[in-house]
């Protein structure tokens with residue numbers, strides 16, 4: 001008799017509980033699947049404990065035994081050995097029990113689905129599936145899938161390869177929904193339609209959230225329902241994840257799962273043989289439910305109000321006429337007097353916005369959003385806030401965007417950010433949950449009133465999103481390709497690294513003239529001969545002309561003259577830039593805002609829309 005025959009006899013089957021968290025709680029902190037080879041007795045004993053607790057179905061210790069996940073431990077070439085040993089251990093364990101063995105395959109994709117291409121998933125899945133099937137299992141358990149596309153793909157493969165029962169389980173994002181707002185009832189129906197024999201939920205949340213979700217799920221016509229809840233929400237104690245161990249709670253939960261039509265009930269993270277015993281005891285002789293009332297979720301058609309009216313975005317101005325923005329970075333020290341004086345002077349010079357870097361060069365500075373907000377309210381100057389993906393994870397980035405919205409700051413520059421290696425804390429972690437592309441996507445989704453996980457934000461944000469453009473590369477076409485990809489992600493305009501030659505300005509102009517999104521072209525005054533040499537020799541991609549290097553070199557020992565020379569050179573570049581670009585991005589070196597104030601004043605006076613410009617050219 002197989003699993004399905006057994007379930008058909010009006011039975012609720014009991015599955016086993018956690019393997020991974022149990023091993024972890026015993027102190028194992030390694031590749032759990034490798035223990036099939038090195039510690040077979042430990043795995044065998046866990047199987048035995050679950051069987052003795054009343055499990056009718058146990059799963060092989062193969063959750064992450066695929067090429068992709070074993071690679072982290074250098075074990076990618078042992079997929080066959082590890083899966084083979086796992087099946088043999090589970091088989092040996094059920095010898096004297098009336099129980100089945102299912103071969104477990106866990107989902108790979110997490111919060112960043114695009115991080116693992118579907119082709120790689122197919123390859124790695126097939127390999128593990130064949131190993132399990134060849135060794136001889138009674139069914140396949142596909143579990144902990146956050147991404148429905150991934151599960152549908154692997155389920156379709158498995159369905160073609162075997163007639164054995166397939167259990168397909170997704171993980172909840174929140175009550176009723178998977179990641180990306182896919183309703184659970186829809187996900188399970190789709191899995192049923194693809195031929196899964198048992199469909200259900202496992203991991204991430206405990207009985208409470210799973211039961212609330214199952215209230216919205218009808219009993220499938222051609223499949224059975226399963227649930228493998230976690231023991232509880234986890235907590236982090238003394239550097240370890242811990243779960244509540246109240247197995248009595250599972251006794252009550254068992255009957256509620258039965259009432260929701262569940263026919264296969266097991267446990268996931270944090271559960272132990274005690275939890276499974278609670279399930280098994282509570283459901284001894286219990287008849288399954290075949291009909292139930294399904295709660296329909298009130299279909300809230302979310303009508304997100306249109307975004308509140310804000311000042312027209314900067315890039316609209318740069319499309320039509322000259323627009324000058326100036327970078328003035330937050331200080332590394334707590335005193336902000338000079339920064340505020342600079343911001344005031346730049347406002348007086350008539351610039352359109354001040355841009356504030358986000359811990360540039362990966363070193364801590366006063367928070368750019370705090371300073372940007374002060375500049376906005378106290379000086380009345382528009383702040384443009386850089387956001388990197390280095391210092392905040394997906395939670396932090398979203399909370400940051402919501403905060404900017406509250407502050408009425410709508411101009412942002414989305415960059416990946418310099419890695420921590422380059423800064424004052426090379427050992428600090430660089431988060432990079434997303435790169436600039438993902439961040440741009442996320443911000444644009446916020447503008448639709450939807451969070452990254454697809455939740456309704458109740459309001460739309462009004463961000464206009466700038467992106468970085470680095471023209472200081474050998475092949476400008478490659479940089480332009482990247483720029484075009486950022487437009488596809490939703491970038492509204494670009495801000496470039498500084499350019500130091502008229503030839504480069506012309507090259508950028510020619511290579512980007514087909515692009516509608518405005519470019520704010522970077523101009524930075526040189527401050528000394530050393531500064532010029534550093535940029536030329538040490539900053540990747542930046543090359544100064546021989547003339548510029550010589551001109552700066554002449555004033556090696558006279559800082560004042562060198563600074564004047566730097567200004568003259570910047571004005572020459574500005575002349576060329578103003579002929580070609582509406583957007584001008586002036587970069588203030590070393591908080592010397594007098595330099596960018598002078599350049600901004602110059603650009604406004606002699607810009608192409610000023611009548612005196614022609615005279616200046618003469």
Ligand SMILES: Cc1cc2nc3c(=O)[nH]c(=O)nc-3n(C[C@H](O)[C@H](O)[C@H](O)COP(=O)(O)OP(=O)(O)OC[C@H]3O[C@@H](n4cnc5c(N)ncnc54)[C@H](O)[C@@H]3O)c2cc1C
Nearest residue numbers: 357358359360361386415416417418436468469495496497
């Ligand atoms: C206007 C501007 C403002 C900036 N502000 C900040 C700031 O506030 N804080 C900060 O820490 N850094 C800042 N930077 C630095 C910036 O984050 C890095 O220089 C980054 O590598 C380039 O921009 P990005 O972050 O958008 O990278 P992306 O274009 O997102 O590139 C991400 C990754 O791809 C690589 N890459 C970049 N170009 C290419 C290419 N042509 N081909 C192949 N791979 C490529 C990069 O090395 C990087 O690993 C700024 C840069 C600019 C131009």
Ligand SMILES: [Zn+2]
Nearest residue numbers: 203204268269
């Ligand atoms: Zn789990």
